[in-house]
Amino acid sequence: MDRLSHAIAILDDLIAYPTVSSETNLEMIVHLATLLSEAGAHVDLFHDRSGLKANLFATLGPEGPGGIVLSGHTDVVPAEGHGWSADPFRMCNQDGRLYGRGSCDMKGFIAATLACLPDFAAADLRRPLHFAFTYDEEVGCLGARQLVDELRHRKIAPAMAIIGEPTEMRIIEGHKGCNEYTTRFIGTEGHGSAPESGVNAAEFAARFVQHLLTTREDLRERAPADSRFEPPWSTLNVGQIHGGTARNVLAGEAEVEWETRPVAAADAAFVSEAMEDFCTNVLLPEMRRIAPDARIETEVIGEIAGLVPMAENAARDLVARLTGENAADLVAFGTEAGLFQALDMSVVVCGPGSITQAHQPDEFLEIAQLDRCIDMLVGLVRQP
Known part of the structure; x- marks a missing residue:
């Protein structure tokens, strides 16, 4: 043969x-x-x-x-x-x-x-x-x-x-590299007529996504002048958003599945630090003022060099x-x-x-x- x-x-x-x-x-x-x-x-x-x-x-x-x-x-x-x-x-x-x-x-x-x-x-x-x-x-x-x-x-x-x-x-x-994550938000459920009565995980997830998009624009400005990649900058994508049980119930849990494809290791670190800082110093304190047990967890699905x-x-x-x-x-x-x-x-x-x-x-x-x-x-x- x-x-x-x-x-x-x-x-x-x-x-x-x-x-x-x-x-x-x-x-x-x-x-x-x-x-x-x-x-x-x-x-x-x-x-x-x-x-x-x-x-x-x-x-x-x-x-x-x-x-x-x-x-x-x-x-x-x-x-x-x-x-x-x-x-x-x-x-x-x-x-x-x-x-x-x-x-x-x-x-x-x-x-x-x-x-x-x-x-x-x-x-x-x-x-x-x-x-x-x-x-x-x-x-x-x-x-x-x-x-x-x-x-x-x-x-x-x-x-x-x-x-x-x-x-x-x-x-x-x-x-490029490919780093994949799932970020979970654990809040407290409540009636939709009283949004202030609980921690709506879906709302905090939405704010997290907005910060991801802001960070994505920052990545464009970090593109190396001699980059041969197309596009030349590190990219960031929001793949899936899950959360909540009904439109009139505050979401007790929500999660965001997202990825970044860095052209350099420094960009991967930039994204990680930006999102960790936003969660630790902005979102989490607001969540815990209402529910001390509220938390944000990010799972690393894969970080491919x-x-x-x-x-x-x-x-x-x-x-x-x-x-x-x-x-x-x-x-x-x-x-x-x-x-x-x-x-x-x-x-x-x-x-x-x-x-x-x-x-x-x-x-x-x-x-x-x-x-x-x-x-x-x-x-x-x-x-x-």
Whole structure:
């Protein structure tokens, strides 16, 4: 079987695992571990606290520092109720496209790496070739956080990483961070005819949102003069607001789900400090004058480091040689790349498929994109 046909067959198997972030990924991880072990790789699995999810880290070639990490996440976003034309967890090969949940985001890249295992195993690798397959990227890069901590603890120090998110095989050298939060307001219920009799959590949530919007405008003024991002400033978005039980009842509880995508760590700190100061010194004292037990709580859903563009980036330069691409771009969406960069690796994002297909009904990966990815990966064994 040729490499491309092999990759398509592997992708068929991978899509059949319904690894939605809310569910286990263990069956798929065990399948990947089996394929890698059969190719001669040393494989480690790192489970989460529940035991229902795991990261996989495998190595071919010599032990020691350096080498390359090929990284992808195993989880996918939900598919039910999203207008699919067919079963999202059964791959459909039609008109040069491979349809299925996770086909481009990002089981296609994982399938490509596995299809190249015979080439990797037969090569006289002079440096380690690592495979990092994680859980829960879609809900805050939780698996990659655990994996990076494990690598740091074990003093495993690869030199570079290729994150195979769907970029249409373009070279991506930077992206913004993504910090996600839920802020909850706990007040006291009361009758709507007497607003002063309780602490209306919905009203304080609304004031919190207004301050978020004011802070968002402040972020525009902080945009670096040489920023290559679009938009060039850090963004802030209010995603959902919940609260209350009826229009004539003071809301006892309310919550705001929001995110910020900083171009620099300083902007993340600016937002955090601005909102904490507003809650601590303005909102909370007003709430507690009426109800001493009133409180505001902010839950960190995920804080994903951005990928900082670097003047010197060996991973970027390597992928440029392998793909023939001369330009490196930035993107708005987040990846696990910043976590690997924090381990002092040079990191690049490059993989098959389009991000416009990610999270969509009838998600697909063009076969031509998969083929280009395989060509890039096979080229790794020809590098000095």
